[in-house]
Amino acid sequence: MGTPAAGKTALAAGLIQKLLKEGLRVAYFKPVAQFAHGREEDDDVALMRSLLGAEGDGGNGTEWSAVRMAGPSYLSLGAQRDDDARRHVRRIFEDKAASADAVVVGGSAYPYAYAGCGLDDLSLAGELGANALFVFTADNDFRLDQALFFARSARQAGIPLLGAVLNNVPRPLLAKTEGIYRPVLEREGCPVLGVIPRRREIASPTVEEYVETLGGELLAGENALDRLVGEVVIGAMTADSALTYFRRSADKAVFLGGDRAEVALAALETSTSVLVLTGGLYPDVRVIARAREKNVPVLLVHDDTFTAVEKVGHLTRRLKPGNAAALSVTLENVETYFRWSAVVEALR
Missing domain, CATH: 3.40.50.300 (P-loop containing nucleotide triphosphate hydrolases)
Known part of the structure; x- marks a missing residue:
């Protein structure tokens, strides 16, 4: 117990x-x-x-x-x-x-x-x-x-x-x-x-377990759901500082609004296991294209960022x-x- x-x-x-x-x-x-x-x-x-x-x-x-x-x-x-x-x-x-x-x-x-x-x-x-x-x-x-x-x-x-x-x-x-x-x-x-x-x-949970927990729509990376997620990062920083910030974490899940294309693109240039786009906002086509090139799953959810992060707070590998x-x-x-x-x- x-x-x-x-x-x-x-x-x-x-x-x-x-x-x-x-x-x-x-x-x-x-x-x-x-x-x-x-x-x-x-x-x-x-x-x-x-x-x-x-x-x-x-x-x-x-x-x-x-x-x-x-x-x-x-x-x-x-x-x-x-x-x-x-x-x-x-x-x-x-x-x-x-x-x-x-x-x-x-x-x-x-x-x-x-x-x-x-x-x-x-x-x-x-x-x-x-x-x-x-x-x-x-x-x-x-x-x-x-x-x-x-x-x-x-x-x-x-x-x-x-x-x-x-x-x-x-x-x-x-x-x-x-x-x-x-x-x-x-x-x-x-x-x-x-x-x-x-x-x-x-x-560490897998991307597949994130998808099962959060629901939503998978926009890219359908064949990379077995990736492990080591930690959660919230993309609340400015676009200018995003790349430096994201480089500090490996195998991460990045949560951010779907309208923050520059920050999402910065995350895709570092060790990212999954992008979780919140608020139900579809991303810029550049984000989807780059995610497919990198084979990084992109999950679109309708929850706000705080709610989505809270849902995976106790998530572990099944x-x-x-x-x-x-x-x-x-x-x-x-x-x-x-x-x-x-x-x-x-x-x-």
Whole structure:
């Protein structure tokens, strides 16, 4: 369990691969599933199904998830506390556990999500008697506060605390994470099982994921949607200073109004993964022509710049079935930076 952009799915995928490699029978279960628009299955379930195959249901045909929820407006859509739903979650979990050495349980976007109907991660961990593993990204001190808060909440609720993993840590913050965050967590009785540096191969979203999140109209670069986006830059500078400014960032998504042709052209002369033109304003034909020459995707959206940037604020790479290179990185991270033996010990 943990927060968005912390890399919970990547850690789970790496751990599952490692446990399989160690000869354990592994099942996966996501009690509360969310289905993205147009998809027939929760993304995490689809990924774990590809890793585990038929064995992922515990070998006895049990479901991979128990409850389908509608996101942050779930109460408005009629969801309420349902003891039958919790019992259903427990039945599926027990069926899986009966024929597996380890059941990896996937949490919701936030540990407190769906608390209004008793289906938050902490409540379900208590219901299932599961060990809690918190996954956070240590990019500022408030993230540490989150980890401490949830660890204390778990302890007060009587939930076994396996520990915390500080994941997707920006490399400039690794020394602070090891020297300050780790000691604070461990002093508070929360073992740190790993400090995992950020790997762009599994952390940076693709242009395709930007298109899916923002919608809009793709004007160029249709065959370059697999490019990774390292950071977001807002093209609010003058045309004269744009080139110097853009050269400071690589693999960036540049957000700017469609009427700012000179700034857009400057962005295309630097390492840009995608141009996002806001306000529904079609760009100068020179921008489209240059983008096609450079094979840079150009996305036209009707949102204003602030709204569009806000929509991608928590966007991270969505691991997909069959992406062998990315899945190999998740296994490498677990073997190199995560004390996976603590998980095996907790299963005994």
